[in-house]
Amino acid sequence: MHQLTLAEIARGLAAKEFSAEELTRGLLARIHQLDPQLNSFITITDDLALEQAKAADVRRAAGEQGALLGAPIAHKDLFCTEGVLTSCASKILDGFKAPYDATVVARLKAAGAVSLGKLNMDEFAMGSSNESSHYGAVKNPWALDRVPGGSSGGSAAAVAARLVPAATGTDTGGSIRQPAAFTNLTGIKPTYGRVSRWGMIAYASSLDQGGPLARTAEDCALMLGAIAGFDPKDSTSVDAPVDDYLASLNQPLAGLRIGLPKEYFGAGLDSRIADAVLAAVEELKKLGATVKEVSLPNMQHAIPAYYVIAPAEASSNLSRFDGVRFGYRCENPQNLEDLYKRSRAEGFGSEVKRRIMVGTYALSAGYYDAYYLKAQKIRRLIRNDFTAAFAEVDLILGPTTPNPAWKLGEKNNDPVAQYLEDIYTITANLAGLPGLSMPAGFVDGLPVGVQLLAPYFQESRLLNVAHQYQQATDWHKRAPAGF
Ligand SMILES: NC(=O)C[C@H](N)C(=O)O
Numbered sequence: 001m002h003q004l005t006l007a008e009i010a011r012g013l014a015a016k017e018f019s020a021e022e023l024t025r026g027l028l029a030r031i032h033q034l035d036p037q038l039n040s041f042i043t044i045t046d047d048l049a050l051e052q053a054k055a056a057d058v059r060r061a062a063g064e065q066g067a068l069l070g071a072p073i074a075h076k077d078l079f080c081t082e083g084v085l086t087s088c089a090s091k092i093l094d095g096f097k098a099p100y101d102a103t104v105v106a107r108l109k110a111a112g113a114v115s116l117g118k119l120n121m122d123e124f125a126m127g128s129s130n131e132s133s134h135y136g137a138v139k140n141p142w143a144l145d146r147v148p149g150g151s152s153g154g155s156a157a158a159v160a161a162r163l164v165p166a167a168t169g170t171d172t173g174g175s176i177r178q179p180a181a182f183t184n185l186t187g188i189k190p191t192y193g194r195v196s197r198w199g200m201i202a203y204a205s206s207l208d209q210g211g212p213l214a215r216t217a218e219d220c221a222l223m224l225g226a227i228a229g230f231d232p233k234d235s236t237s238v239d240a241p242v243d244d245y246l247a248s249l250n251q252p253l254a255g256l257r258i259g260l261p262k263e264y265f266g267a268g269l270d271s272r273i274a275d276a277v278l279a280a281v282e283e284l285k286k287l288g289a290t291v292k293e294v295s296l297p298n299m300q301h302a303i304p305a306y307y308v309i310a311p312a313e314a315s316s317n318l319s320r321f322d323g324v325r326f327g328y329r330c331e332n333p334q335n336l337e338d339l340y341k342r343s344r345a346e347g348f349g350s351e352v353k354r355r356i357m358v359g360t361y362a363l364s365a366g367y368y369d370a371y372y373l374k375a376q377k378i379r380r381l382i383r384n385d386f387t388a389a390f391a392e393v394d395l396i397l398g399p400t401t402p403n404p405a406w407k408l409g410e411k412n413n414d415p416v417a418q419y420l421e422d423i424y425t426i427t428a429n430l431a432g433l434p435g436l437s438m439p440a441g442f443v444d445g446l447p448v449g450v451q452l453l454a455p456y457f458q459e460s461r462l463l464n465v466a467h468q469y470q471q472a473t474d475w476h477k478r479a480p481a482g483f
Pocket residue numbers: 125126127128150151170171172173174175176310422
């Protein structure tokens with residue numbers, strides 16, 4: 001049963017081929033058996049999952065029919081889950097049980113999805129390799145000596161290893177798309193404002209967006225349909241109707257205009273990844289798409305701008321972790337200042353501290369204009385580049401990452417080397433655009449991702465193109481050996 005996609009599970013449950021309880025028991029056993037190799041789960045909620053599965057079976061027996069009713073999923077550990085440990089993979093939140101559900105969690109719960117637990121990640125979502133977690137690094141099921149990507153590395157590893165058919169993730173600078181690329185999954189970062197951030201522990205609030213990681217575009221469509229939509233509890237949530245993502249999957253691609261930004265195929269890109277991406281373009285041409293070159297001239301400034309804005313917002317957001325209100329508190333504080341200082345010094349890991357310091361510096365008097373304000377101006381230029389490109393094409397296509405998954409530990413001593421790996425994903429966050437990564441081949445047995453970017457709120461277009469591509473190819477069906 002673990003081989004089934006979310007959509008296949010939905011059909012199987014509807015046809016009463018198996019019950020939610022059977023499915024849940026099977027997957028929980030699989031997680032206990034196989035996850036010690038991967039470390040993708042921080043918390044496995046066996047009892048709660050079985051309770052939810054039984055409740056879903058009761059609802060179905062009473063005539064309810066929702067596609068996700070009884071479907072197993074799991075959540076990145078930065079979504080608040082009522083009564084369940086929510087750590088953001090940080091020692092500072094060790095032992096913290098959220099008092100309420102994030103909107104994303106609540107919506108999936110209401111749809112009847114069964115949560116199997118909480119997934120490992122980079123601490124506070126800061127990282128591209130899932131090595132900064134307080135609970136240890138996550139391993140890539142395609143090569144256990146390699147990183148699964150980050151920060152949603154636990155979500156990616158668990159879904160790729162068939163421990164759960166789909167999972168939530170969040171994407172501030174690529175954290176859904178890059179791990180999806182490294183593990184042969186499909187992942188979509190929706191338009192900023194499409195999915196509620198309520199109850200999602202904030203990293204960089206003007207960039208963060210939640211979304212699904214799954215094995216197919218169809219599964220992403222199913223899950224996104226359940227979590228997208230206006231939420232009055234998130235002031236940045238957009239009050240616009242949600243498309244029927246499943247309904248548009250089967251639209252033909254004839255006449256689709258694809259733009260290949262020349263900056264996405266320049267220096268730094270592994271030529272074997274370039275070849276795989278161009279082969280995907282050929283496949284899309286066969287399906288009726290036309291292709292032309294476009295330009296995003298300000299892309300070269302994206303990494304410096306992102307790595308000023310994201311730490312600046314993080315330094316503000318993370319000030320709430322003071323040793324008083326949540327999670328970890330140092331022993332024997334001598335006074336209030338000592339309590340703050342030591343709780344934070346002992347509770348945060350080194351990458352988080354680095355970003356708090358960079359961000360505080362960038363926002364400090366005298367430097368604000370030179371760094372933060374300038375980065376915001378670059379952000380506008382990047383957005384303008386996309387607006388100009390989308391006047392000519394419907395979709396932008398390129399590699400998701402410049403290189404395949406690297407070895408565990410390889411980039412640990414050089415944070416900038418790791419930041420540079422985000423080159424193709426962060427522009428979508430800076431501009432607020434939706435982006436999707438889909439499997440498109442292998443390099444030395446390691447998965448390669450193709451990234452698709454669309455204008456605001458055109459998630460249905462991204463899912464449609466990825467689904468059509470997946471009807472014509474089978475890269476996404478390949479499973480890592482041993483899982
Ligand atoms: N959170 C993300 O989207 C990952 C990005 N590499 C970062 O560290 O900020």
